[in-house]
Amino acid sequence: MNAEPLLRRIVRAATAAKLEVIIIGNAGAALNGAPVTTLDFDLFVRDTAAQMPKIRAFARHLDATVLPAASPMSNLVKVENEALSLYIDIIDEPSGMRSFTSVRRRGTEVRLGDSPSFVYLASLKDIIESKKKLGRPKDLAVLPVLEMTLDEQTKLAQAEKERGSRS
Amino acid sequence: MNRQNLRKRKKSAAPGADAARLAALLRDTEDTERRRIRALLKLPLLKRTNFLRVKIGRGSAL
Numbered sequence: 227m228n229a230e231p232l233l234r235r236i237v238r239a240a241t242a243a244k245l246e247v248i249i250i251g252n253a254g255a256a257l258n259g260a261p262v263t264t265l266d267f268d269l270f271v272r273d274t275a276a277q278m279p280k281i282r283a284f285a286r287h288l289d290a291t292v293l294p295a296a297s298p299m300s301n302l303v304k305v306e307n308e309a310l311s312l313y314i315d316i317i318d319e320p321s322g323m324r325s326f327t328s329v330r331r332r333g334t335e336v337r338l339g340d341s342p343s344f345v346y347l348a349s350l351k352d353i354i355e356s357k358k359k360l361g362r363p364k365d366l367a368v369l370p371v372l373e374m375t376l377d378e379q380t381k382l383a384q385a386e387k388e389r390g391s392r393s
Numbered sequence: 394m395n396r397q398n399l400r401k402r403k404k405s406a407a408p409g410a411d412a413a414r415l416a417a418l419l420r421d422t423e424d425t426e427r428r429r430i431r432a433l434l435k436l437p438l439l440k441r442t443n444f445l446r447v448k449i450g451r452g453s454a455l
Contacts, residue, residue: 230439230440233442252444256442257444259434259436260430261433264446265448311447347438371430374427378431378434
């Protein structure tokens with residue numbers, strides 16, 4: 227299924243709710259060019275507890291339900307709209323990722339044309355580090371293809387740099 | 394060369410050929426995967442969006 231309409235809704239909703247988010251996980255890897263698939267969007271925020279009013283506003287803009295963490299030990303918040311097949315996991319301490327600010331700095335902006343709406347996309351390098359740290363079979367299974375994508379990204383950047391220095 | 398020796402030669406040649414075929418297959422798979430990645434990298438970010446699977450009942454499908 228094409229995620230573009232949902233992605234556009236997420237970007238608009240996050241901007242309207244003033245919720246700063248970074249797309250991570252397999253959705254983030256796919257947007258970075260990796261041929262992987264996923265059922266949901268994983269979003270990194272600064273602090274889920276402190277951001278709950280903004281997370282609720284974000285969910286309202288998506289006509290979605292907020293499902294708080296299943297256990298007090300977890301900071302995971304789920305935002306879901308089954309009619310849209312929209313499943314979002316919001317987390318504030320993703321494994322293997324350092325501060326929100328450093329992940330955002332290495333990432334890129336996902337913008338909708340000229341509109342002011344945008345969210346951040348984590349770099350593929352940060353997503354790979356996180357998957358290595360998580361170490362679940364489903365994370366380890368996609369590592370080779372993520373590494374291959376990073377390698378192709380690097381080659382492409384190198385080729386563009388060489389073209390730029392020649393012209 | 395008697396029949397037994399011929400059978401032995403055939404047996405010893407097979408594993409090497411299988412390994413070469415497997416190596417060629419893996420090389421092809423990696424080349425195909427890299428071509429897919431390069432094609433995806435050429436697309437604008439908002440067009441790299443065919444990644445969502447849909448939940449159907451308890452399972453999931455593309």
